[in-house]
Amino acid sequence: MKIGIDKMNFYAPHLFVDMNKLAVARNVDPDKFTIGIGQDKMAIAPITQDSVTLAANAALDMLNEEDKKQIDFVIFGTETGVDSSKSAGVYVHELLGLKPQTRTVEVKQACFGATAGIQMAKGHITLNPDSKVLVLGSDIARYGLNTPGEATQGAGAVALLISADPGILALEDNSAYFTSDIMDFWRPVYSDKAFVDGKLSNEQYIAFFKNVWKAYKGKSGLELNDFEAICFHLPYTKMGYKALKTVLEEASEEVQERLLANYKESTQYNRNIGNIYTGSLYLSLISLLERQTDLEPGARIGLYSYGSGAVGEFFTGILQDGFRKQLATEHHQKLFDARKEVSVAEYEAIFEKTLPSDGSKMELDIEEDPSTICLSGITEDKRQYVNKAK
Ligand code: COA
Numbered sequence: 001m002k003i004g005i006d007k008m009n010f011y012a013p014h015l016f017v018d019m020n021k022l023a024v025a026r027n028v029d030p031d032k033f034t035i036g037i038g039q040d041k042m043a044i045a046p047i048t049q050d051s052v053t054l055a056a057n058a059a060l061d062m063l064n065e066e067d068k069k070q071i072d073f074v075i076f077g078t079e080t081g082v083d084s085s086k087s088a089g090v091y092v093h094e095l096l097g098l099k100p101q102t103r104t105v106e107v108k109q110a111c112f113g114a115t116a117g118i119q120m121a122k123g124h125i126t127l128n129p130d131s132k133v134l135v136l137g138s139d140i141a142r143y144g145l146n147t148p149g150e151a152t153q154g155a156g157a158v159a160l161l162i163s164a165d166p167g168i169l170a171l172e173d174n175s176a177y178f179t180s181d182i183m184d185f186w187r188p189v190y191s192d193k194a195f196v197d198g199k200l201s202n203e204q205y206i207a208f209f210k211n212v213w214k215a216y217k218g219k220s221g222l223e224l225n226d227f228e229a230i231c232f233h234l235p236y237t238k239m240g241y242k243a244l245k246t247v248l249e250e251a252s253e254e255v256q257e258r259l260l261a262n263y264k265e266s267t268q269y270n271r272n273i274g275n276i277y278t279g280s281l282y283l284s285l286i287s288l289l290e291r292q293t294d295l296e297p298g299a300r301i302g303l304y305s306y307g308s309g310a311v312g313e314f315f316t317g318i319l320q321d322g323f324r325k326q327l328a329t330e331h332h333q334k335l336f337d338a339r340k341e342v343s344v345a346e347y348e349a350i351f352e353k354t355l356p357s358d359g360s361k362m363e364l365d366i367e368e369d370p371s372t373i374c375l376s377g378i379t380e381d382k383r384q385y386v387n388k389a390k
Contacts (some may be wrong), residue, residue, distance in 0.1 A: 003125045004166035004317055005118075006132070007067075007326055010283050011058035012156035012273045014370050015044040016339050017347045019151065025344040026146065033151045038237035038267065042274040044342060045140045045155035047353050048369040048376070051078045052088045052385065054157035055138035056095040056373040060389075061331065062159050063096065063134075070132040070163075073124050074104040077113025077278040079307075080139045081106055082383060084189065092136065095373055095387050110185060111233055112307025113137060114158065114278040115315075121162035122171060133162040137278030144193045145348055152236045154274020158282040167326040168289070169301065169317035174222075176215035177313040178208055185308030192354070201308055202239065208312030209243040209304055216314045224251040227316075228299035229262035229288055233281040233306045236274075237267035240284070243304065265291040272336065281305050289319075290329040297321045338370070355383075 019039050023030040033039055045054070055076065063071075076089035087106035107113045107120075114137030121133035138157030143149030184201035187194045209232075217223060224247060232240030244263055248256050269287035270276075276283055281303060289295065299319045306312045342350070355378050356362050366374040366386060376386045 001126070001129060001164050002166060002170040003122050003164055004162065004170040004320075005160050005168045006163040006166040007062050007161040008158060008168065008282060008286055009058050009062035009328055010156060010158045010269070010279065010286055010332070011054055011061070012043045012276075012335065012339075013045045013049045013054070014339050015046060015342050015350070016041045016272075017044055017342055017344060021344055022151065026150070036238065037151050038241070039151060039271055039274060041272045042151075042153055043155045044347050044350055046350060046369055047355070048364050048366050048374040049155070049371060050082055050375050050383070051080050051138040051140060051157070052082055052091045052383070053371065053373045053375055054140075054155065055088065055136040055159065056092045056387075057371050058138070058157040059092065059096055059134060059136065059159035060372055061328070062161065067132060067161060068096065068098055070130065071098055071134050072102050072128070072131045073121065073133040074098065074102055075117035075120055075133060075135050076104075076106045077108075077115075077117045077135070077137045078106060078139055079108055079110050079113065079187065079277055080142075081108070088138070089136065091385060095385055109311050110307035110309050111235070111277045111280060112305055112311045112313070114160070114282060115305035115313055118160065118162060118171070119175070125162060125164055129164045135160040135162055137276070137282060139277035139279065141275040141277055142193045142351070143196065145351060148198055149194065149196050152275050154276050156273050156276035156279055156283065158276075158279035158286070160282060166320060168320060168323045170320055172316045172318065174216060174220040175313060175315035176212040176219055177311065178211050178215070179311045182310050184310060202242070204308075204310055205239060205306050206243050206246060208306055208310060209314075210246060212304070212312050212314040213247055224259070225255050226300055227259065227302050228295060229266060229292070230259060230302035230304065231266045231281060231284040231288055232304045234267060234270040234275070234284050235280065237271045240267065240304075262288060262292055269332075286332070289323065290327050290332060295319060297323060
């Protein structure tokens with residue numbers, strides 16, 4: 001039985017900051033951000049969007065009534081959840097109107113959470129072939145104003161529908177994974193900003209990639225020439241390139257050119273949204289499939305997932321007949337076109353705005369936010385969500 005990605009969608013907040021302008025404000029050469037790091041625009045989440053609403057908006061646009069009847073498992077990958085106890089998935093379950101006979105959980109391992117969700121979904125569908133699983137990856141990346149990590153912030157979510165006989169990508173059985181306890185990036189429970197050892201995290205991202213790529217080749221007997229494209233977790237778009245470069249010489253010249261050209265397409269959406277942590281690898285896959293019109297059914301795509309702390313995995317999928325009709329390319333173009341630029345000063349004000357943590361009430365103006373699903377306020381420490389379409 002083939003199991004894999006039947007549908008996928010992403011959502012990003014409607015505001016962004018231009019990286020050239022951020023560089024000027026920080027007294028940095030703009031080429032450092034746009035070439036050295038490889039980011040053009042950074043999505044900014046207004047206070048009316050959090051990891052719950054971003055994920056719910058991503059799934060809302062993707063699911064039809066038939067899907068909703070078949071979903072019996074929601075797996076929410078996030079490292080910027082809104083509650084240490086209750087799963088963000090339960091809020092999304094309600095906002096989407098999914099059936100009560102559903103298992104719903106949140107999973108966490110830095111940017112690896114959605115990948116863990118996909119592998120769990122695969123097991124669930126093996127046992128329940130008629131089920132569909134909704135896997136979400138949603139985050140708001142915050143390092144802090146005037147920090148080295150600031151240029152690699154972002155916000156957004158992906159929603160993936162995992163099923164038997166998938167419409168887009170059938171996952172293959174071989175997969176290589178690796179865990180090692182390192183402190184490259186972490187966020188203690190008392191902090192709303194991530195702590196990062198940037199140099200170490202770059203090194204470990206590459207070391208984990210080399211490790212799981214070697215293990216994958218050993219398990220599968222495949223080599224680089226067997227791949228049409230490889231998508232990477234992209235904390236910033238230069239990062240995946242650095243990893244790809246370390247293995248590129250294993251391929252023929254023709255394949256090297258193909259992998260580099262496809263890498264470029266796979267980074268375009270991320271370049272304009274920023275780091276979305278758990279969803280980043282899958283945003284890159286969407287970017288590749290929607291922008292690279294040469295891809296044919298039967299092509300093998302590699303996926304490298306990395307979650308600091310750290311866990312890495314390399315796994316693969318085969319593009320399915322008719323995969324293009326499952327994509328939402330026009331819808332995503334409209335989303336990009338409708339975004340609004342904010343100045344660096346406006347971004348800083350949005351960044352500093354937080355919800356009260358003393359139980360007091362705050363009502364938010366959701367008319368300013370064009371998203372269908374918004375956070376409308378907080379009262380007695382309970383977040384209030386609104387689906388404007390209901
Ligand atoms: N023109 C072009 N490129 C320039 C440049 C300029 N004027 N100035 C600097 N650069 C290049 C540097 O050469 C470097 O490229 P390289 O890495 O290929 O050598 C790149 O821009 C970044 O410069 P660097 O000095 O290393 O940046 P930094 O110390 O300010 O921090 C990160 C960069 C990514 C480490 C930092 O943003 C960070 O900590 N991010 C969060 C953690 C993260 O994303 N980790 C990744 C693994 S998950």
